[in-house]
Structure formats: C-alpha cells, structure tokens
Amino acid sequence: MKYVILIHSNPAAWDALTEAQKVEVGRRHLALTGDLAASGELIVTEALADPSMTRHVMVRDGRTVAGDGPFAEVKEHLAGFYLVDCDSMDRALAHAARLAPYGEIEVRPVMDLHAVLDV
Numbered sequence: 001m002k003y004v005i006l007i008h009s010n011p012a013a014w015d016a017l018t019e020a021q022k023v024e025v026g027r028r029h030l031a032l033t034g035d036l037a038a039s040g041e042l043i044v045t046e047a048l049a050d051p052s053m054t055r056h057v058m059v060r061d062g063r064t065v066a067g068d069g070p071f072a073e074v075k076e077h078l079a080g081f082y083l084v085d086c087d088s089m090d091r092a093l094a095h096a097a098r099l100a101p102y103g104e105i106e107v108r109p110v111m112d113l114h115a116v117l118d119v
Contacts, residue, residue, distance in 0.1 A: 002110035004110055005081060005092065005099075009103055036082065041086050043085055051077045054068075056068070082095070
C-alpha cells in the first residue's frame with residue numbers, strides 16, 4: 001500500500017531551533033531516506049520550495065488562469081513529502097515518527113483511482 005508522509009513546517013518554529021537542532025533535522029531526513037531506500041519502501045522524496053514561489057491555477061469561464069494568490073494567513077506550510085510503499089499504516093507511521101520531534105507530520109494513504117472508479 002502506498003502512503004504519503006507530509007512534512008509541515010512552521011517558519012517561526014524553524015527559526016527558533018539552534019544550529020545543532022537544524023543539523024539534527026537534516027540528519028534525520030538523510031537517515032530515513034537511506035533506510036527507506038535500503039528497505040525498498042521509498043518511491044520518492046522531495047523538499048518543496050517556499051510558499052512565496054507557489055502559483056495557483058484555476059479555470060474560469062473556460063479560461064485557464066494562473067496567479068500568485070490568494071495567500072492564506074497560516075503559520076505552517078507543506079515543506080516536503082515522502083511517497084512510500086509499506087505493508088501497513090503502522091509501518092508508515094513508524095517511519096513518520098522519526099521526523100516528528102521537530103514538526104507536524106501527516107500520513108495519508110494514497111488512493112487507487114482505478115479501484116475507486118471501478119475502471
């Protein structure tokens with residue numbers, strides 16, 4: 001079963017970390033990535049650019065419109081993700097827990113649209 005591990009970041013909380021803690025966060029990510037690759041569970045992992053670089057796409061009256069806003073007034077944003085293929089939600093949660101000491105981590109099953117749509 002595929003799961004996405006979503007990493008949420010709070011810039012104020014990140015800025016409050018010491019340099020040693022920031023290095024520890026990086027080490028946790030490198031260790032998890034290495035372990036997932038070694039176990040064959042890693043599909044892909046990526047860090048995401050700052051939300052200020054985001055573009056929104058909408059279709060209005062048949063026209064595609066891309067823009068910078070609207071910007072939500074939130075303290076946290078999606079900073080990155082891991083897409084993994086694990087035997088169970090418990091296994092995915094165990095992987096996510098390795099990152100949790102320094103932020104909020106969300107684990108969500110990936111839907112198989114073929115099965116949902118019965119096609």
